[in-house]
Amino acid sequence: MFLSSTVGAALIVLAAAQASYDFIVVGGGTAGVAVSARLSQYLPDSSILIVEAGPDGRQIPGIYIPGRKGSTLGTTYDWNFTTTPQPYANGRVIPQNRRKVLGGSSALNLLSWDRATAADYDAWQQLGNPGWNWSSMHAAMTAAESYQLTPTNGSANILGVGEHGPIEFLINRFSPPQQEQFFPAMQNLGLRQTYSFLDGDMLGWMRHTSNILDSNYTRSYSPNYLASAGPRLDVMVNTTVLKVNLGNSSHVTGVTLMNGTTVTARKEVILSAGSIQSPQLLELSGIGNATILSAAGIQPQVDLPGVGTNLQDHIRITTAYRLRPNYTSPDILRFNASYAAQELQNWTHNISGFYDETGSGYAYMTWPQAVGDPGAAVLDSLATAAASSANVVDQRKLQNLLNLTARVPQLEILFSDGYLGNKGYPAVNSTLYGAEFFAMIASIQHPFSRGSTHINASNPTGHPIFHPNFTECRI
Ligand SMILES: Cc1cc2nc3c(=O)[nH]c(=O)nc-3n(C[C@H](O)[C@H](O)[C@H](O)COP(=O)(O)OP(=O)(O)OC[C@H]3O[C@@H](n4cnc5c(N)ncnc54)[C@H](O)[C@@H]3O)c2cc1C
Numbered sequence: 001m002f003l004s005s006t007v008g009a010a011l012i013v014l015a016a017a018q019a020s021y022d023f024i025v026v027g028g029g030t031a032g033v034a035v036s037a038r039l040s041q042y043l044p045d046s047s048i049l050i051v052e053a054g055p056d057g058r059q060i061p062g063i064y065i066p067g068r069k070g071s072t073l074g075t076t077y078d079w080n081f082t083t084t085p086q087p088y089a090n091g092r093v094i095p096q097n098r099r100k101v102l103g104g105s106s107a108l109n110l111l112s113w114d115r116a117t118a119a120d121y122d123a124w125q126q127l128g129n130p131g132w133n134w135s136s137m138h139a140a141m142t143a144a145e146s147y148q149l150t151p152t153n154g155s156a157n158i159l160g161v162g163e164h165g166p167i168e169f170l171i172n173r174f175s176p177p178q179q180e181q182f183f184p185a186m187q188n189l190g191l192r193q194t195y196s197f198l199d200g201d202m203l204g205w206m207r208h209t210s211n212i213l214d215s216n217y218t219r220s221y222s223p224n225y226l227a228s229a230g231p232r233l234d235v236m237v238n239t240t241v242l243k244v245n246l247g248n249s250s251h252v253t254g255v256t257l258m259n260g261t262t263v264t265a266r267k268e269v270i271l272s273a274g275s276i277q278s279p280q281l282l283e284l285s286g287i288g289n290a291t292i293l294s295a296a297g298i299q300p301q302v303d304l305p306g307v308g309t310n311l312q313d314h315i316r317i318t319t320a321y322r323l324r325p326n327y328t329s330p331d332i333l334r335f336n337a338s339y340a341a342q343e344l345q346n347w348t349h350n351i352s353g354f355y356d357e358t359g360s361g362y363a364y365m366t367w368p369q370a371v372g373d374p375g376a377a378v379l380d381s382l383a384t385a386a387a388s389s390a391n392v393v394d395q396r397k398l399q400n401l402l403n404l405t406a407r408v409p410q411l412e413i414l415f416s417d418g419y420l421g422n423k424g425y426p427a428v429n430s431t432l433y434g435a436e437f438f439a440m441i442a443s444i445q446h447p448f449s450r451g452s453t454h455i456n457a458s459n460p461t462g463h464p465i466f467h468p469n470f471t472e473c474r475i
Pocket residue numbers: 026027028029030031032051052053054096097098099100101102103104105106108109110111112113114239240241242272273274275277281
């Protein structure tokens with residue numbers, strides 16, 4: 001199926017794709033829709049095609065209702081990847097959700113609108129990427145966003161935000177009493193409230209911001225870019241790209257779709273299939289480590305051994321706690337149908353309640369702030385041992401970790417209302433069914449473990465071999 005934008009980007013169904021476009025964008029996810037819409041605005045004479053493997057999910061309540069975030073994980077809107085058995089995690093196979101739908105993982109994620117700290121972006125430039133620094137990244141990020149002032153506590157104090165971009169965000173109007181206790185708890189642990197977390201300085205606790213449209217409290221995500229797209233953008237959904245085609249001297253000529261159709265790119269093909277599938281597509285196209293390609297029966301076109309290597313993913317742990325009986329969490333929506341129906345009715349009438357909910361209780365800290373000086377000294381020595389002396393990225397991470405004046409957080413703590421955990425909410429006949437919970441999520445920010453993602457030699461177009469090597473390094 002093809003969807004095509006007209007001027008003003010109302011989408012209509014087309015019968016067939018054109019044979020060629022100026023630009024082909026592979027993957028209509030978070031980045032793909034944004035880059036396509038921007039190209040179509042700034043190059044209105046150019047034709048642009050987005051090819052997205054999943055459907056258009058903009059009418060799916062599990063996607064657009066903020067309080068139903070997570071409900072479509074593991075469904076047909078999810079690629080449902082898993083890791084390989086992780087050797088440093090007792091052989092565990094860990095789910096890796098990635099969205100298969102227009103909007104990509106911005107349709108699945110927890111709606112947190114976030115950025116890293118200034119020193120993290122400046123490190124990109126210092127490591128040899130001129131122009132990739134806090135100043136240019138901040139300008140681009142503020143162009144993407146439109147901060148909505150609301151009556152919520154502290155809303156007017158947030159610094160460094162944009163006001164005219166396609167992605168709306170705000171501090172959620174809904175904050176249950178249990179979450180309200182997170183903030184003084186962080187204060188009592190010595191952290192200060194910050195309003196600069198989107199302005200390059202994240203250390204402290206905050207009422208965090210969420211991707212929500214203020215007018216109707218729905219998810220604001222990358223398909224929102226389509227409303228401002230130029231006249232010559234086509235969107236093709238439910239269509240998977242098999243590979244990028246290379247012509248003489250290895251320049252890109254277009255793409256081949258899974259059904260064998262080829263579409264020609266007159267100017268560029270832009271790969272935005274996500275961190276797991278962009279490397280897979282390169283390898284399927286003959287670009288990558290020649291040994292890995294040959295083992296999978298793919299003729300190497302460009303021997304590029306770095307493809308699929310240096311994979312780093314920031315692992316998180318989640319601990320669920322049972323709430324006292326006088327507290328209510330969104331768990332009630334699972335076991336009390338009449339309560340859930342009333343809450344949904346309220347949400348439909350724009351009345352605040354559990355279907356608004358996104359987490360707002362966040363804190364970012366250095367290791368001394370998180371575990372005190374003696375504990376931080378242990379972590380410092382683990383990091384020093386883990387950082388490869390030959391790897392400039394490791395050395396930069398270590399420098400930011402040891403130099404506290406850089407104000408780079410190493411740990412993120414989130415308050416998440418309701419049960420959260422790999423095993424899912426307690427089963428109907430279990431003793432904890434009907435109980436209500438909150439969860440605390442802890443996530444390291446700059447892991448030293450490195451893994452890889454490569455095509456599976458016995459099934460190259462199937463799920464890649466995703467091996468993040470979690471906890472190889474103990475920090
Ligand atoms: C569970 C979860 C929660 C998260 N929560 C947050 C959060 O709260 N805040 C935050 O900032 N970040 C969050 N993230 C991370 C964030 O969502 C991702 O970093 C971001 O969406 C990645 O964007 P992307 O464009 O690189 O990839 P994606 O958005 O994943 O887009 C890739 C797209 O390419 C498509 N595709 C792949 N292969 C092909 C192919 N061969 N042919 C055609 N199409 C293809 C996919 O279907 C997908 O739509 C979360 C991520 C996950 C998994």
